[in-house]
Amino acid sequence: MADMTSRWRWVARLLFRRIWFRAALFSLFSVAVALLAAFVAPYVPYEISTKIGSDAVDNILGILASSMLAVTTFSLTAMVSAVSGASSTITPRATQLLVEDSTAQNALSTFIGAFLFSIVGICALSTGIYGKAGRVILFIGTVVVIAVIVVTLLRWIGHLASFGRVGDTIDRVEKVTTQAVARSGQAVAFETSVVTPARGERAVFSGKVGYITHIDLAALDSVARRLGCHIHVQAMPGAFVTTTREIARLEGNANCDAEIGEAFTISPHRQFDHDPRLGLVVLSEIASRALSPSVNDPGTAIAVLGSGVRVMSTFLDDASRRAPSTESVRFPSLGVGDLLDDLIRPIARDGAGIVEVAIKLQHSLAQIAAVAPKARGAIALRAEDALVRCEKAMSSSSDLGSVREAYRSHWGAQRSAGAELQAGLAVSS
Structure with a gap:
Protein backbone atom coordinates (compact mmCIF):
# COMPACT_ATOMS: atom_id res chain seq x y z
CA MET A 1 0.00 0.00 0.00
CA ALA A 2 2.92 2.28 -0.56
CA ASP A 3 1.00 4.38 -3.06
CA MET A 4 -1.67 5.17 -0.48
CA THR A 5 0.75 6.53 2.10
CA SER A 6 1.33 9.90 0.46
CA ARG A 7 -1.46 12.16 -0.74
CA TRP A 8 0.94 14.38 -2.67
CA ARG A 9 2.28 11.46 -4.64
CA TRP A 10 -1.25 10.45 -5.53
CA VAL A 11 -2.21 14.02 -6.48
CA ALA A 12 0.90 14.28 -8.65
CA ARG A 13 -0.04 11.06 -10.44
CA LEU A 14 -3.53 12.43 -11.13
CA LEU A 15 -2.01 15.68 -12.41
CA PHE A 16 0.38 13.95 -14.78
CA ARG A 17 -2.56 12.07 -16.33
CA ARG A 18 -4.44 15.25 -17.21
CA ILE A 19 -4.25 15.94 -20.94
CA TRP A 20 -3.88 19.70 -20.46
CA PHE A 21 -0.88 19.23 -18.16
CA ARG A 22 1.08 17.14 -20.64
CA ALA A 23 0.14 19.46 -23.49
CA ALA A 24 1.28 22.46 -21.45
CA LEU A 25 4.66 20.83 -20.72
CA PHE A 26 5.25 19.99 -24.38
CA SER A 27 4.22 23.50 -25.42
CA LEU A 28 6.53 25.20 -22.94
CA PHE A 29 9.42 22.98 -24.00
CA SER A 30 8.78 23.74 -27.67
CA VAL A 31 8.68 27.49 -27.08
CA ALA A 32 11.88 27.25 -25.02
CA VAL A 33 13.65 25.35 -27.82
CA ALA A 34 12.54 27.92 -30.40
CA LEU A 35 13.83 30.82 -28.32
CA LEU A 36 17.01 29.05 -27.24
CA ALA A 37 18.52 29.56 -30.68
CA ALA A 38 18.95 33.28 -30.00
CA PHE A 39 21.12 32.57 -26.94
CA VAL A 40 23.19 29.76 -28.47
CA ALA A 41 23.87 31.69 -31.69
CA PRO A 42 27.22 33.26 -30.57
CA TYR A 43 28.73 29.77 -30.24
CA VAL A 44 27.98 28.70 -33.85
CA PRO A 45 30.92 28.97 -36.31
CA TYR A 46 30.48 31.62 -38.99
CA GLU A 47 31.23 29.17 -41.84
CA ILE A 48 28.18 27.04 -40.95
CA SER A 49 25.82 29.98 -40.49
CA THR A 50 26.44 31.32 -43.99
CA LYS A 51 25.30 28.06 -45.61
CA ILE A 52 21.72 28.20 -44.26
CA GLY A 53 19.50 31.02 -45.41
CA SER A 54 16.50 32.42 -43.61
CA ASP A 55 14.19 31.42 -46.45
CA ALA A 56 14.89 27.71 -45.96
CA VAL A 57 13.98 27.73 -42.28
CA ASP A 58 11.02 30.04 -42.83
CA ASN A 59 9.48 27.80 -45.50
CA ILE A 60 9.88 24.66 -43.40
CA LEU A 61 8.31 26.33 -40.36
CA GLY A 62 5.39 27.57 -42.47
CA ILE A 63 4.68 24.05 -43.75
CA LEU A 64 5.04 22.68 -40.24
CA ALA A 65 2.60 25.19 -38.73
CA SER A 66 -0.16 24.55 -41.28
CA SER A 67 0.18 20.75 -41.22
CA MET A 68 0.37 20.44 -37.43
CA LEU A 69 -2.84 22.40 -36.98
CA ALA A 70 -4.65 19.99 -39.30
CA VAL A 71 -3.10 16.90 -37.69
CA THR A 72 -3.98 18.13 -34.21
CA THR A 73 -7.59 18.69 -35.24
CA PHE A 74 -7.78 15.23 -36.80
CA SER A 75 -6.24 13.55 -33.74
CA LEU A 76 -8.56 15.34 -31.35
CA THR A 77 -11.56 14.35 -33.46
CA ALA A 78 -10.43 10.71 -33.48
CA MET A 79 -9.98 10.72 -29.71
CA VAL A 80 -13.38 12.31 -29.09
CA SER A 81 -15.04 9.79 -31.43
CA ALA A 82 -13.39 6.86 -29.62
CA VAL A 83 -14.42 8.16 -26.21
CA SER A 84 -17.98 8.87 -27.36
CA GLY A 85 -18.24 5.43 -28.93
CA ALA A 86 -16.99 3.72 -25.78
CA SER A 87 -19.45 5.69 -23.66
CA SER A 88 -22.43 4.68 -25.79
CA THR A 89 -21.53 1.10 -26.72
CA ILE A 90 -19.30 -0.18 -23.87
CA THR A 91 -19.79 1.71 -20.59
CA PRO A 92 -19.40 5.37 -19.58
CA ARG A 93 -17.18 4.36 -16.65
CA ALA A 94 -14.46 3.17 -19.06
CA THR A 95 -14.08 6.52 -20.82
CA GLN A 96 -11.88 7.76 -17.97
CA LEU A 97 -9.23 5.26 -19.01
CA LEU A 98 -9.38 6.34 -22.66
CA VAL A 99 -9.04 10.02 -21.83
CA GLU A 100 -5.98 9.23 -19.69
CA ASP A 101 -4.33 7.11 -22.41
CA SER A 102 -0.66 8.09 -22.52
CA THR A 103 -0.18 7.44 -26.25
CA ALA A 104 -3.11 9.66 -27.19
CA GLN A 105 -1.98 12.40 -24.83
CA ASN A 106 1.60 12.25 -26.12
CA ALA A 107 0.37 12.49 -29.72
CA LEU A 108 -1.84 15.51 -29.07
CA SER A 109 0.82 17.18 -26.93
CA THR A 110 3.53 16.62 -29.55
CA PHE A 111 1.41 18.04 -32.36
CA ILE A 112 0.37 21.09 -30.32
CA GLY A 113 3.96 21.64 -29.19
CA ALA A 114 5.24 21.40 -32.79
CA PHE A 115 2.61 23.91 -33.91
CA LEU A 116 3.68 26.39 -31.23
CA PHE A 117 7.34 25.77 -32.02
CA SER A 118 6.79 26.70 -35.66
CA ILE A 119 4.67 29.76 -34.81
CA VAL A 120 7.23 31.08 -32.33
CA GLY A 121 10.05 30.38 -34.82
CA ILE A 122 8.27 32.28 -37.59
CA CYS A 123 7.59 35.24 -35.31
CA ALA A 124 11.19 35.30 -34.12
CA LEU A 125 12.51 35.16 -37.67
CA SER A 126 10.28 38.09 -38.62
CA THR A 127 11.76 40.22 -35.82
CA GLY A 128 15.33 39.30 -36.76
CA ILE A 129 16.44 38.27 -33.26
CA TYR A 130 18.19 35.14 -34.50
CA GLY A 131 20.80 36.43 -36.91
CA LYS A 132 22.68 34.10 -39.24
CA ALA A 133 24.03 31.89 -36.47
CA GLY A 134 20.66 31.66 -34.71
CA ARG A 135 19.06 30.34 -37.90
CA VAL A 136 21.42 27.37 -37.79
CA ILE A 137 20.24 26.41 -34.31
CA LEU A 138 16.60 26.91 -35.35
CA PHE A 139 17.14 24.71 -38.40
CA ILE A 140 18.65 21.92 -36.31
CA GLY A 141 15.80 22.21 -33.80
CA THR A 142 13.29 22.03 -36.65
CA VAL A 143 14.86 18.84 -37.99
CA VAL A 144 14.69 17.26 -34.52
CA VAL A 145 11.03 18.32 -34.13
CA ILE A 146 10.17 16.80 -37.52
CA ALA A 147 11.80 13.51 -36.49
CA VAL A 148 9.80 13.45 -33.26
CA ILE A 149 6.61 14.19 -35.19
CA VAL A 150 7.21 11.32 -37.62
CA VAL A 151 7.79 8.80 -34.84
CA THR A 152 4.79 10.03 -32.84
CA LEU A 153 2.54 10.03 -35.90
CA LEU A 154 3.47 6.45 -36.80
CA ARG A 155 2.78 5.30 -33.24
CA TRP A 156 -0.50 7.19 -33.18
CA ILE A 157 -1.68 5.66 -36.48
CA GLY A 158 -0.95 2.17 -35.17
CA HIS A 159 -2.63 2.97 -31.88
CA LEU A 160 -5.83 4.15 -33.56
CA ALA A 161 -6.40 0.64 -34.95
CA SER A 162 -7.43 -0.60 -31.49
CA PHE A 163 -8.06 2.58 -29.51
CA GLY A 164 -11.55 2.55 -27.99
CA ARG A 165 -12.44 -0.94 -29.21
CA VAL A 166 -14.17 -3.40 -26.89
CA GLY A 167 -11.20 -5.74 -26.53
CA ASP A 168 -8.81 -2.86 -25.92
CA THR A 169 -11.13 -1.41 -23.27
CA ILE A 170 -11.44 -4.76 -21.48
CA ASP A 171 -7.65 -5.05 -21.38
CA ARG A 172 -7.37 -1.52 -19.98
CA VAL A 173 -9.90 -2.19 -17.23
CA GLU A 174 -8.21 -5.47 -16.32
CA LYS A 175 -4.80 -3.79 -16.13
CA VAL A 176 -5.93 -0.87 -13.99
CA THR A 177 -7.90 -3.20 -11.70
CA THR A 178 -4.90 -5.44 -11.17
CA GLN A 179 -2.81 -2.37 -10.35
CA ALA A 180 -5.47 -1.21 -7.91
CA VAL A 181 -5.36 -4.60 -6.19
CA ALA A 182 -1.60 -4.22 -5.70
CA ARG A 183 -1.97 -0.63 -4.42
CA SER A 184 -4.79 -1.34 -2.01
CA GLY A 185 -3.10 -4.34 -0.46
CA GLN A 186 -6.34 -5.22 1.35
CA ALA A 187 -6.73 -8.68 2.78
CA PRO A 268 -17.94 13.24 -6.53
CA HIS A 269 -16.87 10.24 -8.62
CA ARG A 270 -15.00 6.99 -7.99
CA GLN A 271 -11.41 6.56 -9.20
CA PHE A 272 -9.70 3.36 -10.32
CA ASP A 273 -6.39 3.99 -8.54
CA HIS A 274 -7.18 2.54 -5.10
CA ASP A 275 -10.64 1.10 -5.75
CA PRO A 276 -10.31 -2.39 -7.26
CA ARG A 277 -14.03 -3.06 -6.81
CA LEU A 278 -14.74 -0.31 -9.35
CA GLY A 279 -12.76 -2.26 -11.93
CA LEU A 280 -14.83 -5.38 -11.24
CA VAL A 281 -18.03 -3.35 -11.58
CA VAL A 282 -16.89 -1.87 -14.90
CA LEU A 283 -15.99 -5.33 -16.23
CA SER A 284 -19.45 -6.60 -15.35
CA GLU A 285 -21.02 -3.51 -16.97
CA ILE A 286 -19.18 -4.24 -20.21
CA ALA A 287 -20.52 -7.79 -20.17
CA SER A 288 -24.06 -6.67 -19.34
CA ARG A 289 -24.07 -4.15 -22.18
CA ALA A 290 -22.85 -6.87 -24.56
CA LEU A 291 -25.61 -9.25 -23.39
CA SER A 292 -28.40 -6.74 -23.95
CA PRO A 293 -30.85 -7.69 -26.75
CA SER A 294 -29.79 -4.65 -28.79
CA VAL A 295 -26.14 -5.75 -28.86
CA ASN A 296 -26.36 -9.55 -28.43
CA ASP A 297 -22.62 -10.19 -28.17
CA PRO A 298 -21.99 -13.23 -25.93
CA GLY A 299 -18.34 -13.32 -27.00
CA THR A 300 -17.62 -10.08 -25.15
CA ALA A 301 -19.19 -11.47 -21.97
CA ILE A 302 -17.03 -14.59 -22.28
CA ALA A 303 -13.94 -12.39 -22.71
CA VAL A 304 -14.92 -10.40 -19.61
CA LEU A 305 -15.20 -13.61 -17.60
CA GLY A 306 -11.66 -14.53 -18.63
CA SER A 307 -10.40 -11.15 -17.44
CA GLY A 308 -12.43 -11.51 -14.26
CA VAL A 309 -10.78 -14.84 -13.47
CA ARG A 310 -7.33 -13.27 -13.77
CA VAL A 311 -8.26 -10.30 -11.57
CA MET A 312 -9.97 -12.46 -8.92
CA SER A 313 -7.00 -14.83 -8.92
CA THR A 314 -4.77 -11.88 -8.04
CA PHE A 315 -7.23 -10.79 -5.37
CA LEU A 316 -7.59 -14.19 -3.72
CA ASP A 317 -3.98 -15.36 -3.91
CA ASP A 318 -3.05 -15.80 -0.25
CA ALA A 319 0.64 -15.37 -0.96
CA SER A 320 0.12 -11.82 -2.25
CA ARG A 321 -2.47 -10.61 0.25
CA ARG A 322 -1.06 -8.35 2.89
CA ALA A 323 -3.09 -5.94 4.97
CA PRO A 324 -1.98 -2.29 4.58
CA SER A 325 -2.28 -1.59 8.29
CA THR A 326 0.43 -0.16 10.52
CA GLU A 327 0.80 -0.72 14.24
CA SER A 328 -1.54 2.21 14.93
CA VAL A 329 -3.91 2.09 11.95
CA ARG A 330 -6.10 -0.87 11.01
CA PHE A 331 -7.99 -1.37 7.76
CA PRO A 332 -10.97 -3.67 7.17
CA SER A 333 -10.83 -6.71 4.93
CA LEU A 334 -12.76 -7.10 1.71
CA GLY A 335 -15.54 -9.68 1.73
CA VAL A 336 -15.09 -12.30 -0.96
CA GLY A 337 -18.85 -12.38 -1.43
CA ASP A 338 -18.91 -8.68 -2.28
CA LEU A 339 -16.14 -9.13 -4.85
CA LEU A 340 -17.96 -12.03 -6.51
CA ASP A 341 -21.25 -10.11 -6.58
CA ASP A 342 -19.57 -7.12 -8.22
CA LEU A 343 -18.27 -9.28 -11.06
CA ILE A 344 -20.51 -12.33 -11.35
CA ARG A 345 -24.08 -11.38 -10.43
CA PRO A 346 -24.79 -9.00 -13.37
CA ILE A 347 -23.39 -11.53 -15.83
CA ALA A 348 -25.38 -14.38 -14.25
CA ARG A 349 -28.53 -12.26 -14.44
CA ASP A 350 -28.19 -10.99 -18.01
CA GLY A 351 -26.61 -14.14 -19.46
CA ALA A 352 -28.93 -16.66 -17.80
CA GLY A 353 -30.68 -17.46 -21.09
CA ILE A 354 -27.47 -17.89 -23.15
CA VAL A 355 -25.97 -21.36 -22.81
CA GLU A 356 -22.42 -20.39 -23.85
CA VAL A 357 -22.21 -17.65 -21.24
CA ALA A 358 -23.79 -19.82 -18.54
CA ILE A 359 -21.33 -22.66 -19.10
CA LYS A 360 -18.36 -20.27 -19.20
CA LEU A 361 -19.60 -18.75 -15.93
CA GLN A 362 -19.59 -22.15 -14.19
CA HIS A 363 -16.09 -22.91 -15.47
CA SER A 364 -14.84 -19.46 -14.41
CA LEU A 365 -16.18 -19.83 -10.89
CA ALA A 366 -14.51 -23.23 -10.61
CA GLN A 367 -11.20 -21.75 -11.76
CA ILE A 368 -11.45 -19.02 -9.13
CA ALA A 369 -12.23 -21.64 -6.47
CA ALA A 370 -9.14 -23.61 -7.47
CA VAL A 371 -6.99 -20.57 -6.77
CA ALA A 372 -8.61 -19.90 -3.37
CA PRO A 373 -9.94 -23.12 -1.79
CA LYS A 374 -10.94 -21.16 1.34
CA ALA A 375 -13.47 -19.24 -0.73
CA ARG A 376 -15.04 -22.36 -2.27
CA GLY A 377 -18.17 -22.11 -0.13
CA ALA A 378 -18.94 -18.53 -1.18
CA ILE A 379 -18.14 -19.32 -4.80
CA ALA A 380 -20.38 -22.42 -4.78
CA LEU A 381 -23.31 -20.28 -3.64
CA ARG A 382 -22.82 -17.99 -6.65
CA ALA A 383 -22.62 -21.03 -8.94
CA GLU A 384 -25.91 -22.31 -7.52
CA ASP A 385 -27.52 -18.91 -7.99
CA ALA A 386 -26.37 -18.79 -11.60
CA LEU A 387 -27.82 -22.25 -12.23
CA VAL A 388 -31.17 -21.30 -10.71
CA ARG A 389 -31.31 -18.23 -12.95
CA CYS A 390 -30.66 -20.45 -15.97
CA GLU A 391 -33.44 -22.82 -14.92
CA LYS A 392 -35.85 -19.88 -14.94
CA ALA A 393 -34.62 -18.25 -18.14
CA MET A 394 -33.80 -21.12 -20.51
CA SER A 395 -36.55 -22.61 -22.65
CA SER A 396 -34.41 -25.31 -24.24
CA SER A 397 -34.04 -28.48 -22.16
CA SER A 398 -30.88 -29.36 -24.07
CA ASP A 399 -29.21 -26.06 -23.19
CA LEU A 400 -30.28 -26.35 -19.56
CA GLY A 401 -28.94 -29.89 -19.43
CA SER A 402 -25.55 -28.67 -20.63
CA VAL A 403 -25.44 -26.00 -17.91
CA ARG A 404 -26.46 -28.52 -15.24
CA GLU A 405 -23.74 -30.88 -16.42
CA ALA A 406 -21.17 -28.08 -16.18
CA TYR A 407 -22.37 -27.32 -12.66
CA ARG A 408 -22.23 -30.98 -11.55
CA SER A 409 -18.74 -31.44 -13.00
CA HIS A 410 -17.37 -28.76 -10.67
CA TRP A 411 -19.69 -28.68 -7.67
CA GLY A 412 -21.26 -32.15 -7.53
CA ALA A 413 -24.95 -33.02 -7.53
CA GLN A 414 -25.60 -31.73 -3.99
CA ARG A 415 -27.24 -28.31 -3.86
CA SER A 416 -28.27 -26.15 -0.95
CA ALA A 417 -31.83 -26.22 0.33
CA GLY A 418 -32.43 -22.66 -0.81
CA ALA A 419 -31.24 -23.43 -4.32
CA GLU A 420 -33.38 -26.57 -4.50
CA LEU A 421 -36.45 -24.58 -3.43
CA GLN A 422 -35.80 -21.87 -6.02
CA ALA A 423 -35.25 -24.48 -8.71
CA GLY A 424 -38.53 -26.19 -7.80
CA LEU A 425 -40.41 -22.94 -8.00
CA ALA A 426 -38.80 -22.16 -11.36
CA VAL A 427 -39.85 -25.56 -12.80
CA SER A 428 -43.38 -25.34 -11.46
CA SER A 429 -43.88 -21.84 -12.91
Missing part, protein backbone atom coordinates in the same frame (compact mmCIF):
# COMPACT_ATOMS: atom_id res chain seq x y z
CA VAL A 188 -9.77 -10.72 1.72
CA ALA A 189 -12.17 -12.13 4.31
CA PHE A 190 -13.48 -15.52 3.22
CA GLU A 191 -16.27 -15.54 5.80
CA THR A 192 -18.74 -12.80 6.60
CA SER A 193 -18.34 -11.39 10.11
CA VAL A 194 -19.87 -8.51 11.98
CA VAL A 195 -17.39 -6.31 13.84
CA THR A 196 -18.78 -4.66 16.94
CA PRO A 197 -17.16 -1.54 18.37
CA ALA A 198 -14.76 -2.25 21.22
CA ARG A 199 -15.17 -0.56 24.56
CA GLY A 200 -13.73 2.93 24.56
CA GLU A 201 -14.00 3.40 20.79
CA ARG A 202 -15.96 6.25 19.29
CA ALA A 203 -17.01 6.95 15.73
CA VAL A 204 -15.42 9.60 13.50
CA PHE A 205 -17.55 11.11 10.74
CA SER A 206 -16.73 13.04 7.61
CA GLY A 207 -18.11 16.48 6.96
CA LYS A 208 -18.40 15.76 3.22
CA VAL A 209 -20.62 13.67 0.97
CA GLY A 210 -19.15 11.64 -1.86
CA TYR A 211 -16.88 8.72 -2.72
CA ILE A 212 -13.64 8.07 -0.91
CA THR A 213 -10.87 8.03 -3.52
CA HIS A 214 -7.74 8.04 -1.37
CA ILE A 215 -6.66 7.54 2.23
CA ASP A 216 -3.47 9.14 3.51
CA LEU A 217 -2.09 6.33 5.64
CA ALA A 218 0.94 8.38 6.71
CA ALA A 219 -1.29 11.16 8.05
CA LEU A 220 -3.47 8.72 10.00
CA ASP A 221 -0.43 6.96 11.42
CA SER A 222 1.05 10.31 12.49
CA VAL A 223 -2.14 11.25 14.35
CA ALA A 224 -2.40 7.85 16.03
CA ARG A 225 1.22 7.88 17.17
CA ARG A 226 0.98 11.42 18.51
CA LEU A 227 -2.10 10.53 20.56
CA GLY A 228 -0.87 7.06 21.50
CA CYS A 229 -4.06 5.38 20.27
CA HIS A 230 -5.35 3.15 17.49
CA ILE A 231 -7.45 4.17 14.49
CA HIS A 232 -9.71 1.62 12.86
CA VAL A 233 -10.69 2.68 9.34
CA GLN A 234 -14.28 1.77 8.48
CA ALA A 235 -14.68 3.13 4.92
CA MET A 236 -12.23 2.26 2.17
CA PRO A 237 -11.76 3.85 -1.28
CA GLY A 238 -14.91 3.33 -3.31
CA ALA A 239 -17.26 3.70 -0.37
CA PHE A 240 -19.93 6.39 -0.56
CA VAL A 241 -19.96 8.37 2.67
CA THR A 242 -22.27 10.98 4.09
CA THR A 243 -22.13 13.14 7.18
CA THR A 244 -23.82 10.32 9.12
CA ARG A 245 -21.63 7.39 8.02
CA GLU A 246 -18.56 6.74 10.11
CA ILE A 247 -15.25 6.65 8.32
CA ALA A 248 -13.12 5.52 11.26
CA ARG A 249 -13.21 4.55 14.93
CA LEU A 250 -10.87 6.10 17.43
CA GLU A 251 -9.76 4.84 20.80
CA GLY A 252 -10.08 7.56 23.39
CA ASN A 253 -11.70 10.98 23.49
CA ALA A 254 -9.02 13.09 21.81
CA ASN A 255 -10.39 15.88 19.66
CA CYS A 256 -8.74 15.03 16.33
CA ASP A 257 -11.74 14.34 14.11
CA ALA A 258 -10.77 17.12 11.71
CA GLU A 259 -7.26 15.73 11.23
CA ILE A 260 -8.60 12.25 10.60
CA GLY A 261 -11.19 13.58 8.16
CA GLU A 262 -8.49 15.45 6.21
CA ALA A 263 -6.71 12.14 5.57
CA PHE A 264 -9.71 10.95 3.55
CA THR A 265 -10.01 12.41 0.04
CA ILE A 266 -13.67 12.52 -0.96
CA SER A 267 -14.69 13.21 -4.56
